[in-house]
Amino acid sequence: MILTTVAQRRALLDGARTIAMVGASANPVRPSYFVFSYLRTRGRYTVAPINPGIEHIDGVRAFPTLAAYAAEYGPPDIVDVFRKPESAPEAARAAIDAGAGAIWFQYGVIDAEAIALADAAGLDVVVDRCIKVESARFDGGLAMGGLNTGLISARRRGA
Amino acid sequence: MPAPADRAFGFRTRALHAGTPPDPATGARAQPIYMSSSFVFDSTEHAAELFALRTYGNIYTRIGNPTVAAFEEKMASLEGGLGGVATASGLSAQLTTILALAQAGDHLVATANLYGGTITQFAVTLKRMGIDVTFIAPNDIAALIRAIGPSTRAVYTETIGNPAGNVADLEALATAAHAHGVPLIVDNTFASPFLCRPIEWGADIVVASATKFIGGHGTAIGGIIVESGHFPWGSGRHPLLSTPSPGYHDMNFAETFGEFAFLMRARVEVLRDVGACLSPMNAFLFIQGLETLPFRMPAHVANARAVADFLASRAEVAWIAYAGLPGDPSYALAQKYLPDGAGSIFSFGLRGGRTAGAAFIEALELWSHLANVGDAKSLVIHPASTTHGQLSDADMTASGVRPEMIRVSVGLEDAADLIWDLDRALRRAATAVRA
Ligand SMILES: Cc1ncc(COP(=O)(O)O)c(C=O)c1O
Numbered sequence: 396m397i398l399t400t401v402a403q404r405r406a407l408l409d410g411a412r413t414i415a416m417v418g419a420s421a422n423p424v425r426p427s428y429f430v431f432s433y434l435r436t437r438g439r440y441t442v443a444p445i446n447p448g449i450e451h452i453d454g455v456r457a458f459p460t461l462a463a464y465a466a467e468y469g470p471p472d473i474v475d476v477f478r479k480p481e482s483a484p485e486a487a488r489a490a491i492d493a494g495a496g497a498i499w500f501q502y503g504v505i506d507a508e509a510i511a512l513a514d515a516a517g518l519d520v521v522v523d524r525c526i527k528v529e530s531a532r533f534d535g536g537l538a539m540g541g542l543n544t545g546l547i548s549a550r551r552r553g554a
Numbered sequence: 555m556p557a558p559a560d561r562a563f564g565f566r567t568r569a570l571h572a573g574t575p576p577d578p579a580t581g582a583r584a585q586p587i588y589m590s591s592s593f594v595f596d597s598t599e600h601a602a603e604l605f606a607l608r609t610y611g612n613i614y615t616r617i618g619n620p621t622v623a624a625f626e627e628k629m630a631s632l633e634g635g636l637g638g639v640a641t642a643s644g645l646s647a648q649l650t651t652i653l654a655l656a657q658a659g660d661h662l663v664a665t666a667n668l669y670g671g672t673i674t675q676f677a678v679t680l681k682r683m684g685i686d687v688t689f690i691a692p693n694d695i696a697a698l699i700r701a702i703g704p705s706t707r708a709v710y711t712e713t714i715g716n717p718a719g720n721v722a723d724l725e726a727l728a729t730a731a732h733a734h735g736v737p738l739i740v741d742n743t744f745a746s747p748f749l750c751r752p753i754e755w756g757a758d759i760v761v762a763s764a765t766k767f768i769g770g771h772g773t774a775i776g777g778i779i780v781e782s783g784h785f786p787w788g789s790g791r792h793p794l795l796s797t798p799s800p801g802y803h804d805m806n807f808a809e810t811f812g813e814f815a816f817l818m819r820a821r822v823e824v825l826r827d828v829g830a831c832l833s834p835m836n837a838f839l840f841i842q843g844l845e846t847l848p849f850r851m852p853a854h855v856a857n858a859r860a861v862a863d864f865l866a867s868r869a870e871v872a873w874i875a876y877a878g879l880p881g882d883p884s885y886a887l888a889q890k891y892l893p894d895g896a897g898s899i900f901s902f903g904l905r906g907g908r909t910a911g912a913a914f915i916e917a918l919e920l921w922s923h924l925a926n927v928g929d930a931k932s933l934v935i936h937p938a939s940t941t942h943g944q945l946s947d948a949d950m951t952a953s954g955v956r957p958e959m960i961r962v963s964v965g966l967e968d969a970a971d972l973i974w975d976l977d978r979a980l981r982r983a984a985t986a987v988r989a
Contacts, residue, residue, distance in 0.1 A: 543638075546575070
């Protein structure tokens with residue numbers, strides 16, 4: 396299912412524990428490194444870089460392929476994709492084969508074939524969103540930065 | 555906990571709730587005033603992540619503060635933007651915005667009919683810093699297009715010009731600016747987001763003096779920047795955002811932060827280095843003000859209309875410039891951009907010129923003679939000798955200030971009392987002119 400609402404993205408992030416990041420970079424000024432570092436240091440998720448070009452990022456072991464990760468740790472809850480749109484279908488097929496529950500296409504990673512493949516295989520699909528931004532929307536991070544979370548609630552967060 | 559369904563909450567609901575949920579730390583229902591200069595880190599790793607901008611959190615109140623952030627988010631919600639950066643004043647909101655986009659050698663285009671302090675900021679202070687501003691006649695789209703060159707970084711206007719009261723053709727200005735790759739910055743001080751949301755008409759950045767209607771009570775000085783999130787900051791038009799920054803270990807803001815590039819740079823480089831931050835105490839006062847904005851603005855508009863109708867009916871009044879009056883040159887634009895009212899700040903001139911104007915202001919009992927607008931109390935001033943007094947004659951004419959002009963900011967008193975006082979003062983002024 397393609398997730399389009401705030402509530403759906405919140406439910407996905409609340410339920411997930413493992414995130415495999417396809418195309419994660421060890422270069423500290425790349426957006427994917429920012430997202431990796433944010434998710435890792437929050438402590439809530441186990442994050443695995445998937446990138447054949449690197450051994451590890453900040454001491455976290457990287458895997459050459461999603462299949463290699465799944466062979467050892469089983470299906471990831473979310474596959475987060477930092478690839479060019481042309482490579483998105485390949486990432487979608489790998490996520491399906493790895494048994495992932497959801498696939499998350501980062502900003503600009505928009506490809507109709509990849510979306511249709513993942514959706515047809517029963518994965519939850521998020522498109523053209525940043526998993527760091529959405530995660531921070533719900534954990535108070537965005538609000539701390541003066542950013543518009545769009546959230547309205549008279550309940551205490553976490554209560 | 556069931557996640558709330560997506561819902562587009564109304565303006566009044568957001569004025570009360572956006573950015574100010576119950577305090578996560580204490581459950582306090584009112585927004586606490588976090589009067590702390592600095593915030594402890596969880597660990598050295600946490601500190602490093604914060605300084606590298608890889609995680610969100612509080613470091614030091616010059617860069618961010620929980621009470622200030624609550625105000626920023628509320629304003630961003632009300633203006634319909636991606637996020638906000640609050641500043642020490644309206645003028646520093648403008649300067650922070652411009653310094654996030656432009657440096658020495660760069661150029662801006664601005665409509666000429668601006669607040670006097672803005673004109674001096676642009677024509678004198680920015681010029682000294684090497685940023686050149688070309689002023690064009692209001693809504694002259696052909697002149698705007700002629701003025702935009704390769705080093706132009708933004709176009710600047712006011713929703714309702716101070717004090718001439720003319721309404722900007724926001725949609726036309728935004729379309730022309732975008733066609734030339736440049737963002738539109740709009741000072742929305744006189745309208746407030748209740749009467750106009752420039753982002754809905756294509757504006758990219760909204761700035762405002764929170765000192766006026768946002769606070770509403772004439773207590774605190776402050777400013778706010780809100781950005782739409784729609785402008786392509788990575789296009790190359792703004793090298794400060796799309797090339798490696800020596801101020802931040804060679805980070806390329808557009809590449810790293812995407813749609814957040816402008817807001818991030820405005821905060822972590824400009825606010826950090828220029829230092830015009832908002833006090834948490836003042837942010838609290840603005841939050842209190844915003845809760846009642848949707849109720850104050852219609853009352854301001856109704857009183858302004860009553861006062862304008864009264865003045866228009868009087869023989870002593872030579873002219874009146876209120877975009878809310880049928881027949882005003884800005885009336886059609888006001889109908890389009892300000893359907894709920896053209897605000898409550900306008901100007902008029904008395905027969906008998908400056909002499910009559912001075913006698914009129916001195917005879918008022920209930921209207922406060924001071925240099926501010928947007929207070930709950932009614933205010934009056936003579937711009938040519940005060941707010942716009944530092945301008946050359948030519949700049950004064952271009953900004954729409956006439957020597958006999960009187961500017962009023964109509965407050966929330968009983969309209970009958972305001973009119974009673976105006977009537978007394980008009981009679982006194984007529985006597986002064988005859989004498
Ligand atoms: C339209 C407008 N913009 C900006 C400002 C500057 O705001 P501040 O006095 O908060 O710096 C003013 C102040 O009068 C104003 O009227």
